Amino acid sequence: MxxxxxxxxxxxxxxxxxxxxxxxxxxxxxxxxxxxxxxxxxxxxxxxxxxxxxxxxxxxxxxxxxxxxxxxxxxxxxxxxxxxxxxxxxxxxxxxxxxxxxxxxxxxxxxxxxxxxxxxxxxxxxxxxxxxxxxxxxxxxxxxxxxxxxxxxxxxxxxxxxxxxxxxxxxxxxxxxxxxxxxxxxxxxxxxxxxxxxxxxxxxxxxxxxxxxxLEETPEGLDLDEVRTHMEHVPHVVAVHDLHASTVSTGMPVLMAHVVVDPGLSMTQGAEILAQLHSCLQEHFPVSVEHTTFQLEPDGCEVSRTEHLHDEACETQETDGSPRSAGKR
Structure with missing residues (x-):
């Protein structure tokens, strides 16, 4: 509502x-x-x-x-x-x-x-x-x-x-x-x-x-190094990579990132992490980013991907900024 x-x-x-x-x-x-x-x-x-x-x-x-x-x-x-x-x-x-x-x-x-x-x-x-x-x-x-x-x-x-x-x-x-x-x-x-x-x-x-x-440059006033550091301080987040930010039009910044998290987390914990990450981008920076896409990766999954190994145990979660929809995955 x-x-x-x-x-x-x-x-x-x-x-x-x-x-x-x-x-x-x-x-x-x-x-x-x-x-x-x-x-x-x-x-x-x-x-x-x-x-x-x-x-x-x-x-x-x-x-x-x-x-x-x-x-x-x-x-x-x-x-x-x-x-x-x-x-x-x-x-x-x-x-x-x-x-x-x-x-x-x-x-x-x-x-x-x-x-x-x-x-x-x-x-x-x-x-x-x-x-x-x-x-x-x-x-x-x-x-x-x-x-x-x-x-x-x-x-x-x-x-x-x-x-x-x-x-x-x-x-x-x-x-x-x-x-x-x-x-x-x-x-x-x-x-x-x-x-x-x-x-x-x-x-x-x-x-x-x-x-x-x-040219899809980073929105003016948004420091991606500070964004990465802030995101990595969220509980259970190990690292952040493939971090990209751009602007669709005036007042419509977007951000996407791959977020490495502790292995073995439940879907409820994953949804909580997504909610914290989304709130982080909205409230703690001069540029409020409402449109976000985060892909959660259990720690070690990105190593297997680099070595071209297909680990069926690796699961990803994505969100468009709505932790409720992500929690249903």
Whole structure:
């Protein structure tokens, strides 16, 4: 019943996350389209780059929304993790697009500042209006997402993306004000370059995090040497080998290991060991690992396996993190 209650609560949370993310996504998409059109009308580099900045927000919001939707779907025999990995692919593609926009903006800013390209902004008033509109949309999205910004990594990432994008809108507003006050169109190129410099590190970090997941690297903050040491202090555990940890998607770390235990243990004792190991990974490390797979091996069984001997007395036990199901084996 406790597991069922936890699942129902997670489904309710995911439904609320999806609702808030969808609202923020619709708002951001509307402003993004308006900024692209306005950038073409005004010829503003700052506005164009801010639109590219907002494109990253869209990619993160799309990924987060998709994840919230997928968390409500049950895994199948074909996709045992559902569509969770799609979030990582979307984030990686968004990061690549942002890097392209950032590099283009830096090159364009240089050409405008040094006279190799037209630096004229045709409508400072429209530029100011779009900057204010973008900032208003950012603030609205921040208010929408703030209530659930600490629920999980997806919601935190979406919230921080919107906060950072507000800085780009501020740069557009400052560019429009300076242009109206001084008439110097070159400041627009400077503002565009500054926004691009803010964008590129974010894109690189987003791409790096996506690559870490796709390469199945150990979750950041999880030290496998400490994990092994902690597991080996569990009563009746002799050694731990073939220890692997990776991340399926944001907030979904997994871990598997072969655990050598004292020989002659009963099934009840084996289930107790599995429960302790699972609790260990959930409670004693910065990264809580709920999805675990442990294979129990009586001491001496792994030696026979190394020597290619088939000992029928060697039995293994596996669990997906539920000691109750393991105890039935």
């Amino acid at each position: 406790a597991h069922e209650h936890g699942t129902n609560r997670q489904t309710a949370d995911s439904r609320e996350h999806q609702k808030r993310l969808t609202m923020s996504l619709a708002l951001t998409l509307t402003v993004f389209v308006a900024e692209v059109v306005s950038a073409a009308v005004t010829g503003s580099l700052a506005l164009l780059v801010d639109a590219g900045h907002m494109l990253t927000d869209l990619s993160v919001l799309v990924a987060s929304t998709v994840t919230a939707m997928l968390m409500r779907r049950k895994p199948s025999n074909v996709r045992t993790w559902g569509w969770a990995r799609l979030e990582v692919i979307t984030a990686a593609l968004g990061a690549l697009m942002l890097l392209f926009v950032g590099i283009y903006a830096l090159a364009e800013a240089g050409m405008r500042l040094f006279g190799a390209a037209d630096d004229g902004v045709r409508s400072p008033v429209l530029l100011l209006f779009m900057g204010v509109l973008g900032l208003t949309a950012n603030v609205a999205s921040m208010l929408i997402l703030h209530a659930n910004s600490e629920d999980n990594m997806n919601m935190r990432a979406a919230f921080l993306e919107v906060v950072n994008d507000a800085l780009g809108s501020v740069a557009v507003i400052v560019s429009a004000i300076v242009l109206q006050a001084t008439g110097w169109g070159g400041f627009d190129a400077v503002a565009g370059g500054v926004i691009a410099l803010m964008m590129i590190p974010r894109a690189a970090l987003l791409l790096r995090n996506a690559a870490r997941v796709l």
